[in-house]
Amino acid sequence: MAIGEFEAAATLPGESGILLSTPMYWLYEMGHAALSPAxxxxxxxxxxxxxxxxxxxxxxxxxxxxxxxxxxxxxxxxxGRPDWMIDDTVVGGERIPIDVKTVWERPFCRLLHFERAFVRAPRRPQPKVLIVAPMSGHYATLLRGTVEAFLPNHEVYITDWRNARTVPLAEGRFDLDDYIDYLISILHVLGGETHVIAVCQPSVPVLAAVAVMEADKDPYAPNSMVLMGGPIDTRINPTAVNTLAVDRGMDWFRSNVITKVPFPHPGFMRDVYPGFLQLHGFMSMNLDRHIEAHRNLFLHLVKGDGDSAQKHREFYDEYLAVMDLSAEFYLQTVDTVFVRHALPKGEMTHRARRIEPAAITRTALMTVEGEHDDISAVGQTEAAHRICVNIPDDKRVHYMQPNVGHYGVFNGSRFRAEIAPRIADFVLSNNGAGKGGRRSNGH
Structure with missing residues (x-):
């Protein structure tokens, strides 16, 4: 199952679209309330x-x-927002309790630290890893499996993006420039010797943030960055959602998928790309599969197959939990990444300053793709190597995982067995001054 990127809303029916004005969100809320007695x-x-x-x-x-x-x-x-449900991890055969703490916070994001309560210090090096979760509709908890894979041997942090519906209008706007500023601020808080893992959508702003930091000779630029299934250059093997974003054009998005948060939510009157529309896009991409899954749930419940029914509940409790996105961030990202292809064309800016991927010289780069990814197709993430021309060859790695789709790039059995160990090896080989990475063809 793929984590549909937020441009999947372009799957809305009808070329002319459905005019999504403020009353549409109000009607949605009224419909939800009306069904409460039922x-x-x-x-x-x-x-x-x-x-x-x-x-x-x-x-x-x-x-x-x-x-x-x-x-x-x-x-x-x-x-609602799911719980992390990560209480412990196993390090060196010993079960270690986990305490999830907020160590940095801004209106649209919290930085969470999965603090491990060691009785004695671990023998192996424990690199500091920042996982940048997608801000594309689902909550950061969708990366629960990603976090669990790195916890035994890494100090893990993750960006926990807030639902724009819950952010008061007085807190101001939030766009792609702010997203990049947040990442730079987080890297400063972590204090250097950090490795960044960008999952899907954040690949572009992470690369941009690192480029800005390298251009400024920032000592807190990360040791390495891992870009996983990200839309660095969507001109390569464009997928259906990529081409739809171009075909619709920005005017269509502004007119049809942006609305205002209704009362009584804290973000009342904030312009957002709403979660319920996100969910429509996600579900419509694989509607037959979702219908079949719910049919199977009914049969499992009738037969008394509790294990299968519980697996369904756990998956859909996560999958159906979606959040609103700030309209500024959504529109600027669609325009920059999917319509103008600004980063690979050398036209992307941050605060009116051109992003220079060629400025990256110290941060090692690893890209990961899935063979059957229908969101960020093969080649779109690897394109980062072609624009980061000054990273030494011994600090570059590209890996393409056979037989996985978009979701399998960062979760599932193949991720745990084949992708995560390669990332861990890459991180460890770049964990310290003067240490270089290794060139790899993925084998």
Whole structure:
């Protein structure tokens, strides 16, 4: 399953689009509120038909009613920000407790540290890793598996982007320039000797932030950056969502996918690209698969297959939890990355200053792609090597993982077994002054 990038909203039906004005968001909120009594009734009915004291509970009829009520309730609820559910990790055969702490905060982002409560210091080096989560609709918890893979042997930090709907208008705007400023500020807070891992959408702003820092001779520029399934140059093997972004044009996006946050949310009257529209784009990309998954949930519940039903719940609790994006960030990113291709063409700017990837000389570069990625196709991330011309050859690595899609680039069994160990090796080989990386063809 792919993590649909935010340009997936271009899958909205109709060439003329649907005019998404402020009342549309209000109608969505009213519809959700209107269904509340029905959801409550469905939940009560489900509990009635799951009560062991009810004779119908043990019949096919009772199980079918309970399953149908659960499907209705889950299909109409609003999913909040999921929990990390990371309580511990195993280091050197010892289970170490994890405490998730906020160590830096701005209106649109928190920096989280997965602090490991060691009784005694680990023997192996523990490189400091900053995972930059996508700000493309899902919460940072979608990278739970990514975090867990690095926790045993790394000091892990992650950007936890806030839902724009919860940020008061008085906190000001947030665009791509602000995103880059946040990254630079975070790297300063971490104090150097840091390795950055950008997952999907952040690949462009991470590369831009590193270029700005290198051009300024900033001592806190990271030792290495790993770009995973990112849209560095979407002109290469363009996917359906890439071409739709170009075909629609910026005027279509401004007129059809931007709305204002309704009352009573804290971000009342803020211009956003709303989460419910995000979800429409995500679901429509693989609608048949989602329908089949929910059909299977019904059958699992009727048959009493609790394990399969729980796996479905866990996946969709995460997948259906989406957040609003700041309109400024969304529109500037679509224009810069997917319409004008500004970074690979040497035209991207930060605060009216041109980004110079050629200024990167000290930060090692690794790119990772998935063979079947339908969001950031093969070649789009590797393009970073062609624009970062002054990184020494011994500090470059590119790896293409066979038989995985977009989601498999940063999560799943192949990520844990084949991708994460390569990233860990690359990070360790660049963990300190004077240490170079190794050129690799991925084998």
């Amino acid at each position: 959801r409550a009734l469905a939940d009560v009915t489900r509990l009635y038909y799951k009560n062991p004291a009810n004779p119908l509970t043990h019949t096919v009829y009772g199980k079918s009613v309970a399953a149908a009520m659960e499907l209705f309730e889950r299909s109409t609820r609003r999913y």
